[in-house]
Amino acid sequence: MAKKVLIVYGTRYGATESTSEEIAKVLRDAGIDTTLINIGREKVKDVSAYDMVIVGSGMRMGKWTGAAEDFLKKYKKELSQKKMAIFVSSAAEALMKYDKNNEELEKIKKQYLEDKAAQNGLNPISMVIFGGVWDYNKMSFIFRKTMSPFKIKIEEAGFKEVSPGLYDTRDWDVIRNWAKEIAAKV
Numbered sequence: 001m002a003k004k005v006l007i008v009y010g011t012r013y014g015a016t017e018s019t020s021e022e023i024a025k026v027l028r029d030a031g032i033d034t035t036l037i038n039i040g041r042e043k044v045k046d047v048s049a050y051d052m053v054i055v056g057s058g059m060r061m062g063k064w065t066g067a068a069e070d071f072l073k074k075y076k077k078e079l080s081q082k083k084m085a086i087f088v089s090s091a092a093e094a095l096m097k098y099d100k101n102n103e104e105l106e107k108i109k110k111q112y113l114e115d116k117a118a119q120n121g122l123n124p125i126s127m128v129i130f131g132g133v134w135d136y137n138k139m140s141f142i143f144r145k146t147m148s149p150f151k152i153k154i155e156e157a158g159f160k161e162v163s164p165g166l167y168d169t170r171d172w173d174v175i176r177n178w179a180k181e182i183a184a185k186v
């Protein structure tokens with residue numbers, strides 16, 4: 001029987017959704033029965049049928065989406081006894097790499113992933129930070145103002161607008177390769 005994977009994600013600006021869809025595509029291509037849930041819109045009733053659960057969230061001001069965080073909390077007992085992996089979408093990571101600020105990047109990894117896993121008693125087989133999007137069109141007035149200095153930084157880091165006001169710092173090869181590694185471990 002085909003192995004079953006559940007991908008649960010929380011998103012505010014859409015990056016974690018399209019990243020999750022790409023991960024699902026790689027898993028399905030590998031013959032894995034993959035269910036994709038946007039936890040902000042749909043509920044999960046049970047995780048027992050799945051061989052593995054992947055949980056993803058976008059980051060904003062250092063925070064996971066409430067829905068993805070609630071999912072981790074609600075299912076922490078089941079997830080602690082199951083193969084699971086977590087990822088976050090973060091535009092900041094590309095900037096740290098550009099600044100070669102490894103110390104800060106390690107801090108971010110700890111804060112966004114390792115601490116989150118530890119808080120919920122989880123021992124993921126993989127924890128990873130992917131890139132994300134900065135969409136100035138979708139930000140509230142106050143966030144657009146707060147984030148406007150990053151526009152210069154992100155351009156300095158070599159990212160061009162995909163369309164007016166939209167930057168995408170994801171490396172799709174990194175995402176696909178990670179999904180292939182996961183597929184081999186299900």
Ligand SMILES: Cc1cc2nc3c(=O)[nH]c(=O)nc-3n(C[C@H](O)[C@H](O)[C@H](O)COP(=O)(O)O)c2cc1C
Pocket residue numbers: 010011012013014015016017057058059060061062063089090091092093131132133134135139143147
């Ligand atoms: C207002 C705002 C705040 C952000 N804060 C952070 C942050 O604290 N850390 C980070 O790594 N990325 C931050 N980002 C970048 C997001 O992680 C990026 O937009 C990502 O795509 C969010 O995931 P989502 O598109 O699935 O919502 C921020 C983006 C915005 C618009």
